Amino acid sequence: MKKATPKSRSVTVSDVAREAKVSKATAARVLGGYGAVSDKVHADVMAAAKALDYRPNELARSMTTGKSGIIGVVVGDIENPFFSLAVRGISDAARAAGFNVILANSGEQIEVEKAAVRLLIGKRVDGLIVTPAESRDISHLRDIYRSGRPLALLDRALPDLDVDTVTVDDRDVAMRATRILVEAGHREIAYVTAVDADGGRFRDLTQIYTSSVRERIEGFLAVCHDAGIADPKRHVHLGATSPEETCRIATKLLSPSDRPTAILASDSLIGLEIFKVILALGLSVPKDISLITFHDADWTSVTSPPITVVDQPVYSLGKSVAELLIRRLQGDTRPAERLVLPTSIIERGSVGSPPKRSLETAG
Amino acid sequence: MKKATPKSRSVTVSDVAREAKVSKATAARVLGGYGAVSDKVHADVMAAAKALDYRPNELARSMTTGKSGIIGVVVGDIENPFFSLAVRGISDAARAAGFNVILANSGEQIEVEKAAVRLLIGKRVDGLIVTPAESRDISHLRDIYRSGRPLALLDRALPDLDVDTVTVDDRDVAMRATRILVEAGHREIAYVTAVDADGGRFRDLTQIYTSSVRERIEGFLAVCHDAGIADPKRHVHLGATSPEETCRIATKLLSPSDRPTAILASDSLIGLEIFKVILALGLSVPKDISLITFHDADWTSVTSPPITVVDQPVYSLGKSVAELLIRRLQGDTRPAERLVLPTSIIERGSVGSPPKRSLETAG
DNA sequence: ATTATCATTGAGACCGGTCTCAATTAGTGT
DNA sequence: ACACTAATTGAGACCGGTCTCAATGATAAT
Numbered sequence: 001m002k003k004a005t006p007k008s009r010s011v012t013v014s015d016v017a018r019e020a021k022v023s024k025a026t027a028a029r030v031l032g033g034y035g036a037v038s039d040k041v042h043a044d045v046m047a048a049a050k051a052l053d054y055r056p057n058e059l060a061r062s063m064t065t066g067k068s069g070i071i072g073v074v075v076g077d078i079e080n081p082f083f084s085l086a087v088r089g090i091s092d093a094a095r096a097a098g099f100n101v102i103l104a105n106s107g108e109q110i111e112v113e114k115a116a117v118r119l120l121i122g123k124r125v126d127g128l129i130v131t132p133a134e135s136r137d138i139s140h141l142r143d144i145y146r147s148g149r150p151l152a153l154l155d156r157a158l159p160d161l162d163v164d165t166v167t168v169d170d171r172d173v174a175m176r177a178t179r180i181l182v183e184a185g186h187r188e189i190a191y192v193t194a195v196d197a198d199g200g201r202f203r204d205l206t207q208i209y210t211s212s213v214r215e216r217i218e219g220f221l222a223v224c225h226d227a228g229i230a231d232p233k234r235h236v237h238l239g240a241t242s243p244e245e246t247c248r249i250a251t252k253l254l255s256p257s258d259r260p261t262a263i264l265a266s267d268s269l270i271g272l273e274i275f276k277v278i279l280a281l282g283l284s285v286p287k288d289i290s291l292i293t294f295h296d297a298d299w300t301s302v303t304s305p306p307i308t309v310v311d312q313p314v315y316s317l318g319k320s321v322a323e324l325l326i327r328r329l330q331g332d333t334r335p336a337e338r339l340v341l342p343t344s345i346i347e348r349g350s351v352g353s354p355p356k357r358s359l360e361t362a363g
Numbered sequence: 364m365k366k367a368t369p370k371s372r373s374v375t376v377s378d379v380a381r382e383a384k385v386s387k388a389t390a391a392r393v394l395g396g397y398g399a400v401s402d403k404v405h406a407d408v409m410a411a412a413k414a415l416d417y418r419p420n421e422l423a424r425s426m427t428t429g430k431s432g433i434i435g436v437v438v439g440d441i442e443n444p445f446f447s448l449a450v451r452g453i454s455d456a457a458r459a460a461g462f463n464v465i466l467a468n469s470g471e472q473i474e475v476e477k478a479a480v481r482l483l484i485g486k487r488v489d490g491l492i493v494t495p496a497e498s499r500d501i502s503h504l505r506d507i508y509r510s511g512r513p514l515a516l517l518d519r520a521l522p523d524l525d526v527d528t529v530t531v532d533d534r535d536v537a538m539r540a541t542r543i544l545v546e547a548g549h550r551e552i553a554y555v556t557a558v559d560a561d562g563g564r565f566r567d568l569t570q571i572y573t574s575s576v577r578e579r580i581e582g583f584l585a586v587c588h589d590a591g592i593a594d595p596k597r598h599v600h601l602g603a604t605s606p607e608e609t610c611r612i613a614t615k616l617l618s619p620s621d622r623p624t625a626i627l628a629s630d631s632l633i634g635l636e637i638f639k640v641i642l643a644l645g646l647s648v649p650k651d652i653s654l655i656t657f658h659d660a661d662w663t664s665v666t667s668p669p670i671t672v673v674d675q676p677v678y679s680l681g682k683s684v685a686e687l688l689i690r691r692l693q694g695d696t697r698p699a700e701r702l703v704l705p706t707s708i709i710e711r712g713s714v715g716s717p718p719k720r721s722l723e724t725a726g
Numbered sequence: 727a728t729t730a731t732c733a734t735t736g737a738g739a740c741c742g743g744t745c746t747c748a749a750t751t752a753g754t755g756t
Numbered sequence: 757a758c759a760c761t762a763a764t765t766g767a768g769a770c771c772g773g774t775c776t777c778a779a780t781g782a783t784a785a786t
Contacts, residue, residue, distance in 0.1 A: 025765070056743080087441060091466075392775095401735090428741090747767090750765075755759095
């Protein structure tokens with residue numbers, strides 16, 4: 001009487017075995033699809049399973065096999081189209097190989113990233129794909145490695161960590177983008193990026209702990225330097241971590257009379273926000289200011305003028321890193337691979353020659 | 364000699380117990396944080412755990428407790444900003460309550476959706492959030508319900524399924540949007556949506572199995588009808604399921620001389636593609652054609668002119684549905700709730716009066 | 727001092743699968 | 757017909773936790 005409804009206990013192999021009048025081991029063999037059984041028994045068990053509506057408990061299965069069939073992915077921000085496209089690439093590749101994806105986003109905060117990694121390891125994911133927020137503190141990533149699970153890095157390399165890595169040629173493409181601006185005659189070029197360090201004040205590259213960001217700045221500075229632009233560092237603006245911050249930075253950047261004649265935006269979210277500010281201030285692209293943004297986001301092709309962009313193979317980035325990881329999961333023991341995907345620049349209409357004022361500075 | 368390296372077997376409670384010289388049960392109590400133990404033993408076990416670098420196996424934990432701490436989410440397409448924003452809302456709410464999210468996308472295909480649901484149930488997720496692709500075939504959703512796991516519906520209601528549901532007032536907002544167009548003088552208004560049925564030919568509402576889509580069309584037709592527009596059904600275009608298809612539809616729609624004077628796009632991906640075609644054809648918005656799109660996507664505010672949009676509270680949609688599900692997970696037994704979130708229209712510059720040609724048709 | 731009460735602890739069953747190993751049955755060669 | 761190998765099947769250990777229940781020791785009440 002006291003015994004409440006048995007909470008619909010799920011059907012187990014034992015239940016099926018009993019129904020089919022065979023041993024648990026035999027039922028498990030056909031249900032799990034491993035051992036060999038006679039045709040008759042196979043049919044009996046399948047019939048019993050169907051009759052009872054048996055559903056395997058993947059949890060129990062993973063516990064004994066040690067494999068979960070899940071790939072853990074930790075990205076900076078799912079909402080950023082860059083990441084959502086990369087994640088799409090990852091999950092397509094994963095599904096094609098029979099794996100599932102469990103997603104966590106770090107918000108680019110190292111502590112959140114660590115917690116996410118710890119949790120995913122706890123859940124016994126088969127492997128992890130991470131876009132490390134920092135290169136300083138990678139103890140949690142070493143832990144993954146130490147736990148025997150393969151790790152692959154997406155978009156950001158870590159020189160100290162010898163694991164499969166897929167990045168794009170950030171440094172090179174940043175140079176090409178900057179060169180386009182320089183060749184159009186610009187001397188006052190601002191670079192706006194998301195990473196936050198020392199309250200947005202850029203001193204030197206050693207304060208940037210995200211490899212892709214650092215490489216881009218490196219490329220930018222190199223070309224500026226080659227072009228004889230004095231102290232290009234002052235044109236690097238950090239801290240565009242949210243639309244609000246970006247708006248603040250862009251407004252400050254564009255208001256004074258000594259504003260740059262061109263801006264290079266480090267991702268499409270930043271580029272969009274800057275473009276909005278440009279619009280709001282009544283400035284015209286490219287007459288008053290030229291603009292190039294990283295990532296060929298959808299909005300960049302429908303503005304007037306359409307925006308010149310750095311087109312990274314984002315989907316491939318995700319697909320490739322997943323494929324690399326899966327290969328490892330399947331027993332590949334080749335040394336770690338570092339794939340660098342080529343990037344192109346799509347020249348549209350947002351780059352022009354600087355307004356005359358800038359000629360005074362020309363060397 | 365033959366015995367290979369023990370593949371770094373992970374540290375278990377038993378190992379910690381041995382190290383701390385207590386029983387497995389006692390070690391488990393402090394490690395699992397449940398029973399009561401003396402301070403000394405607690406300290407000993409913690410020390411041993413730290414020394415051995417113990418990491419709990421969540422899999423084993425979930426298997427005994429029956430709870431995995433995971434919410435399964437099945438959406439139509441992660442890449443669609445609508446869904447990625449909703450997922451962001453879900454995962455924020457989930458994390459706040461200590462849950463994790465495992466994501467699967469169905470590509471709006473019912474079979475893929477079924478497989479995803481089956482898999483997630485197999486993984487013993489605590490609850491599921493689904494955007495059902497079809498209202499016809501919901502056997503798999505009933506299964507969830509039957510398995511004792513709570514289910515919550517996102518963006519699309521299912522009249523036959525009495526579960527927590529969060530939607531927006533699609534019908535009403537579609538009416539408001541259509542009315543804006545009608546009041547601007549339009550009589551030839553096209554409605555373009557993604558759902559695919561009968562090769563894109565729209566006959567009547569019974570062929571639409573996605574509630575949100577149906578409701579929007581319903582609202583659209585109702586207002587057209589009230590305005591005395593003859594046979595508005597011919598203006599409903601289905602099948603805009605990919606950028607390519609949308610482009611095809613839009614090109615066909617916009618080329619002939621009897622093209623509509625206004626278009627209502629059912630999501631931002633469709634709106635974007637249509638806008639691109641408009642641009643490519645050299646037409647001008649809103650002089651030649653007026654455009655309203657669902658979803659306040661980022662690109663809609665930076666075009667010239669900026670686009671009038673239906674602004675759905677997408678983030679809240681995700682957040683609310685997750686909160687509802689979590690409440691249920693925590694033992695709430697109230698009857699299923701059907702939340703309908705209010706939607707607004709942001710009027711920007713893409714609606715104008717129709718070009719003169721349309722006056723001939725005016726009633 | 728003696729017994730009842732309570733806090734700690736240990737032993738071992740259990741979750742639902744996989745998998746090893748031995749036992750049983752069937753098939754083969756001579 | 758008889759020994760021998762191959763194919764099936766069953767019993768039970770195991771994965772790494774949780775959790776029940778009984779045993780132990782200590783403290784409190786009589």
